[in-house]
Amino acid sequence: MTAKRLRVFALLAISMVFLLAWAFPIIWSVLNSLKTDSDVLAYPPKLVFTPTWEAYRDVLFGSGSILPNLLSSVIISVGTTIVTMLMAVPAAYALARLRFRGKKFAGFYVLATQMLPPVGIIIPYFLVLRNIGWIDTYQGIILIYLSFSLPFAIWLLVSYFEDIPFEMEEAAYLDGASRLKTLWRIIIPQVRGGIAVTVVFVFLNAWNEFLFAVVLSGNTVRPVTVAMFNFVSVEQTLWAKLAAVSVLAMLPVVVLGVVAQKHIVKGLTVGAVKGGGRR
């Protein structure tokens, strides 16, 4: 075997170790979700066991079904993503391309809102939502999620917009297109990858959020991150069911990741054509 081949094998082996270490919690959850409670606790840990769907059946169709919670999570995450993107795309475009007074300040201001620790603002948020009667409502939680997803999305998108060459836009203007039409027809298709990346991150942040959700939600709107905690009671931890809910909660994220994969790869490598910049 040549030295080069050895090196390749060594690299592959190291990557496999990292991959396993990375995937271990996921593999563990999937295995536990297919076990009975006594198999979960067995020592030495059982790698060979009779799989059962009981945990899934219970968490999906049992008296403690988490289907409504999964639905809550979907509505909140999709809602947050749509509203965020509708606002963030024009805002990021403006920050990247337009010249206006106070632009620097605006950029900084957007970022500054991210500097407050969430715990510090939770009481004011609670009070505001309480006073307008939006505690335990979808619009209330989505509104609060916007406060962190918007600045994040804007700042992520600005860099993609900045990478587009001015010449493309100028060509469109020369052809008589309006600014909006240019944005829609020329610019957005160029930053599709960036938009996909942003959508995935915004969705993920909303999907995984726990701190605000636990305080601002109630019986009506209860995302899966909060409901999951009910399997860790003061009496016992229901490991198999907890694992089953974790796997179910991971699924939409995995699906989204697979669907958006092509765009994400493109988004991450965007910038091959340089020459843009801020005006």
Place this chain on the structure above:
Amino acid sequence: MTSFKPTRRTLLKTGTAAAALATFGPGILRHASAQDADLAPYKSAQIDWQQVSGETITVAVIPASYFENLITLAPQFKALTGIDVRFEKIPPAQIRQKSVIDLTSKTGTYATHAADPMYYALYAANKWVEPLDTYLNDKALTDQAWFKLDDIIPAWRSANGIDGKLYGMPYDGEVTIQVYRKDLYDAKGLKPADTLEAYMANASALNTPNDRVWGAALRGVAGAGQNMYIYPSIFREFGGDWMKGGKLTVNGPEAGAALAWYVDIMKKYAPTAAANWNWPDIADAFSQGTVASYIDAHSSASVINNPEKSKVIGKVAYARWPKGPSGKRTTSIWNWGFPINSALPEKKRKATWLFIQWAASAETQARTAHRFAGPTKRSGVNRTSVWKDPDYIKLMSGFGDNFVEATMGALQDDTDVDWRPRVPQWPAIGDTMATAIQSALSGQATIKAALDDAQRRIEPMMRG
């Protein structure tokens, strides 16, 4: 009467019911049980249960079987009083945070909530909750002869009182007892320990890690209700006093001896992982036969007797906390109580009191315990009379040898109201102490250094 034979199905349901009933359960169950409810035992009270009919209140509880049973009975309360109760279930780690936000902001979202006794000092100092004597002494609202406050376990009442005033009505509680494997003890001719010294000796005799049996386990994970649940008992048993001349002192010689005992037993005879264990983890390990003995809440008996998971059913016995060098036994007097939120308008406060009176009454306690139709039975009922009821004793005896005796003995004789320092700053103090204990256990700091550091951090909290 159903005898105590938990089946696979019933115990599975216990846990999941927690999450579920919040969303669907109440509707279905409410409908079913309201019809056959016999309200006569309540109506014998000389009060007008219907005086604030039409009110709606929200009650925050944690997902736990003892609250599930109460939620199931809520339709009976509605039929009795005309008051609608909306239950909201919040994970135990978040209920404190969420109720404190509600109380601080005076929004009155939760008329009452499952409250930790250690929070009443903070609640009372800020007037966030009502002193309950106002309601107890109001003849229009309470029939004292019917309610029988004295029947409620005195230790839990005193835990929920500040300066002699009751702020939260105990609903369900626990005490700490020794849990041990009688088969392992018998094989070595050991008896349950009467002193902390003997407990250490037993642990040493039983510790055979090569056979995957460890001598003992105590809560190790850091937190105000975790390692700081077990340490205060040891501290008091070693003769420790939280307040010395009005000053909170956590680094005295008794504290040093108490922490040394804890670190010693954990390092020598507990599984290494126990440094990160909370009580469900200990109970799980015990139920798998890998721990010979532990000292924790008596309510863990339901987990170690869960036929779905446990391998030690029929081999379990109980005893009271071992005595410390001071000659004292100090159990926890922890309970979930219901306070009344001061931010509520008067009518809602009355409705809340009627709910609390109903939930804490002997009748409801029995209906949610041995007379409960559903699968789970409560082991933390709040009334001495229920603990003396032969049907209840029969049900509880199913948990193992000496269970009722050890629990009742602890409840009556081993309680200590100053078990933990009852000051408004407790949440922060508890966390600081928890970190100190953990750093001593992990060997990051010596016992003296850990306690001195805690004292240094706690002093400014007491001034502020």
